[in-house]
Amino acid sequence: MSLLSYFFGSKQKTASVAKERLSLIIAHERGTNRTPDFLPDLQRELIAVISKYVNVGPDDIKVQLEKQDNCEILEVNITLPEQPQK
């Protein structure tokens, strides 16, 4: 560090930015890369059960596992068809 920059120090504190960005991207990639094998089966069976009662197709149910801090969140998203006009 030169004399000038020592007295008029103008270094940016970028480490905290790095940490913030990493924690977001790592959480995201863990969610997508470490999907356990049972998810496709779970999705198939859910479709089978739900379609007994409502008319849903395979694309209307999304199953996702997300990791946040120390807990895992299983997210099931079901899009119900619009009510048929009577």
Added chain:
Amino acid sequence: MARVIVVTSGKGGVGKTTTSASISTGLALRGFKTAVIDFDVGLRNLDLIMGCERRVVYDLINVVNGEANLNQALIKDKHCDNLFILPASQTRDKDALTEEGVEKVLKDLEHLGFDYILCDSPAGIERGAVMALTFADEAIVVSNPEVSSVRDSDRILGILQSKSRRAIEGREPVKEHLLVTRYSPKRVEDGEMLSYKDVQELLRIPLIGVIPESDDVLQASNQGTPAIHLKDSDVATAYLDVVARFLDEDRPLRFVAYEKPGLLKRLFGGK
């Protein structure tokens, strides 16, 4: 039973080979019969770092293909009697590594009475890197305090947890250790570099040590002497501590706090 340890990282140039050379030397200095295998097929370097490049005759691929036996291919280290190097092939490519071939080499090393087998992984997440970690009992994940290195370490952890034999067979998982290397306490203090605590918080595996950034590493590699041999240097001390912790001894972390230089040094610069 031989313990298989992979030194891995995903990213290249973070210090895997430097670490493999020093830790295998450290284990041998503790009296364990140790082998260190270069898995970087096509880009062999461990031989240079260990200083045995002129004694390479046969390599890992020759052994895998049955063109040479282990005793012919293993090179005895010039410093330690109980340390042996198995170099990578310089001319073939990574597809020459087969799972069966690697498994047989590891089994044969075990029959020869080795206590520890270190696998120096190539960069990347392709065949060479996967072969190096497939049979691991423990993993030393080398990470620099820098965004791309940390992200790649997390990726390689995912691969360890899905593609290692231990994971596939549902056995006790590979024991993971985080080693942060090329660490500059001053830059951390200035808020320019991730701290080792940041890295550990992000990767969430136990820390086995922190190796400082040091010019001595280049001096060591110039001479073909693993850095752990550099008497009284910070890097050597840090690596000796890592080996001790690996053997379950308690060692406080060193070289992680920045010590302010005196006023004169600050005014006139220099190191």
